[in-house]
Amino acid sequence: MNFLFSTGSLWSYSVERCFALAAAAGFDGLELMVDQRWETRQAEVVRRLIDQHSLPVGAVHSPFSAYVPGWPQDQPGRIRESVSLAEAVGAAVVVHHLPARFSLLWVQAPGRFFPVPLPLSLERDYQRWLEREYAAFQAGIDVKLCIENMPAYRRFGRRWNYCRWNTPAEIVRFPHLTMDTTHLGTWGLEPVEVYPRLDSRVAHVHLSNYDGREHRRPECGDLQLDQLLACLATDNYQGAVTLELHPDALDAGRPDEQIIALLAASLAHCRRWAYAQ
16 A cells, blocks of 8 residues: 655745655655645646656545635535546545535644634535536546545534534545545544445545544554554455644644654554554
8 A cells, every 4th residue: 555645744835845844754655635835736737746756646635625716616616626636646546525504614722723613504505516416426427535534523511513414424425535534533433433424435535544533644542453454465455545634733844854753653653554464
């Protein structure tokens, strides 16, 4: 299996710098998070970086913010643009999110993103598109659409499920899934136990640990990710595994050599877990 590094892990760094760090740490490729950085939406720039660093882009993550300059504000429009970008850079997968029960605007505060509820209209339209047009859209493209399970939304000391179909029993309505391990952890679920329940639909994995904080390095947290990777290898899993981390898990802002060392150590753990048997 291929191990990718998500450019969203260091969203305050340039994409070029993410490529350089991933290459130095020994990753097999990258997952391109489409966001406010212009180069995440410019195929010619991404292709140049692919050639420069000899690293492919294995997946494109459709933006979760509606306010990406030059891109549609509606989810179906952003997914279509992401597919076009994936085709242009040679990515096999487009990752996208489940529809929310209420619309969310993600607001950046120091070091984190916070969701703010907005009116429902855009999310209702997205839900209808998933129900009525998604299957036909997928059938007409070679890129695989992999919808992602979402985390618990914590307020008032409780877990809230702010997305539709966001349980293992419901999400299998979709043919291809991105299984996000830290998001499962926010629900108190162990990924290696959930994986068999997803009925072989897992076509992409977002790997990170959970210790009360999301998107920790794989070896730093409470989830049994070693067992999950061993299980994927035993099943001859053919998809990619993306390390999608929070910047503070990588000591963002420290010297690049320190970040490379952390990434290389996490990658070594993952490969050892996957190929130990």
